[in-house]
Amino acid sequence: GEDVEQSLFLSVREGDSSVINCTYTDSSSTYLYWYKQEPGAGLQLLTYIFSNMDMKQDQRLTVLLNKKDKHLSLRIADTQTGDSAIYFCAESPTSGTYKYIFGTGTRLKVLA
Amino acid sequence: DTAVSQTPKYLVTQMGNDKSIKCEQNLGHDTMYWYKQDSKKFLKIMFSYNNKELIINETVPNRFSPKSPDKAHLNLHINSLELGDSAVYFCASSQTGSGYTFGSGTRLTVV
Numbered sequence: 001g002e003d004v005e006q007s008l009f010l011s012v013r014e015g016d017s018s019v020i021n022c023t024y025t026d027s028s029s030t031y032l033y034w035y036k037q038e039p040g041a042g043l044q045l046l047t048y049i050f051s052n053m054d055m056k057q058d059q060r061l062t063v064l065l066n067k068k069d070k071h072l073s074l075r076i077a078d079t080q081t082g083d084s085a086i087y088f089c090a091e092s093p094t095s096g097t098y099k100y101i102f103g104t105g106t107r108l109k110v111l112a
Numbered sequence: 113d114t115a116v117s118q119t120p121k122y123l124v125t126q127m128g129n130d131k132s133i134k135c136e137q138n139l140g141h142d143t144m145y146w147y148k149q150d151s152k153k154f155l156k157i158m159f160s161y162n163n164k165e166l167i168i169n170e171t172v173p174n175r176f177s178p179k180s181p182d183k184a185h186l187n188l189h190i191n192s193l194e195l196g197d198s199a200v201y202f203c204a205s206s207q208t209g210s211g212y213t214f215g216s217g218t219r220l221t222v223v
Contacts, residue, residue, distance in 0.1 A: 031211070033211055033212075035212075035214075037153075040216075040217075041216055041217070042116075042202055042204075042214035042215050042216045042217050043155075043202070043204075043212070043214045044214070045211045045212065045213070048211055086153055088155065099157055099160065099168050100157070100212065102155040104153075104154060105153045105154070105155075107153075
């Protein structure tokens with residue numbers, strides 16, 4: 001199937017780290033992405049990782065990729081209230097159809 | 113300058129009406145998309161065009177018809193609107209390997 005699974009909710013305290021997990025399905029996916037959606041807005045690309053990498057760091061964001069388990073995670077260090085949003089992972093299958101498969105979304109709530 | 117712009121932002125209409133949503137991108141991307149986001153925030157692709165050619169057409173009712181007059185524009189026309197069409201519709205564009213750039217969405221409410 002084409003289901004990309006994420007847990008629906010995550011709540012953390014301001015200043016703590018957040019870890020958002022994603023399980024994808026297509027082991028041949030070339031790129032895996034993380035998007036952020038704030039209320040009433042479109043999706044904003046946060047970061048991506050190429051499938052031959054197992055880690056990528058970008059300021060407060062760390063992406064970990066476990067290809068064997070088809071597991072992707074996004075760690076946000078020093079989480080702020082402005083990080084409250086829905087986070088989507090997405091996979092880009094190598095079938096050449098340009099179609100990204102988005103996860104179900106994780107709603108992150110940061111408590112002050 | 114907005115990279116991917118959609119109009120209108122909000123659309124409230126009665127069942128049975130026909131409506132259009134417009135999308136324009138100024139990024140020079142070759143590929144454009146329409147996605148539907150339902151009330152549970154689930155995102156599902158509807159259509160994709162590459163250089164004005166339809167390349168993805170998911171299982172979408174025939175009442176939905178995309179039109180791409182040039183590679184910078186992708187419009188969505190919906191005939192005979194139904195209550196179940198209520199959702200947020202997102203336009204996006206991409207270049208190979210670059211990730212999508214999304215518009216801010218059109219919230220369609222059918223009453």
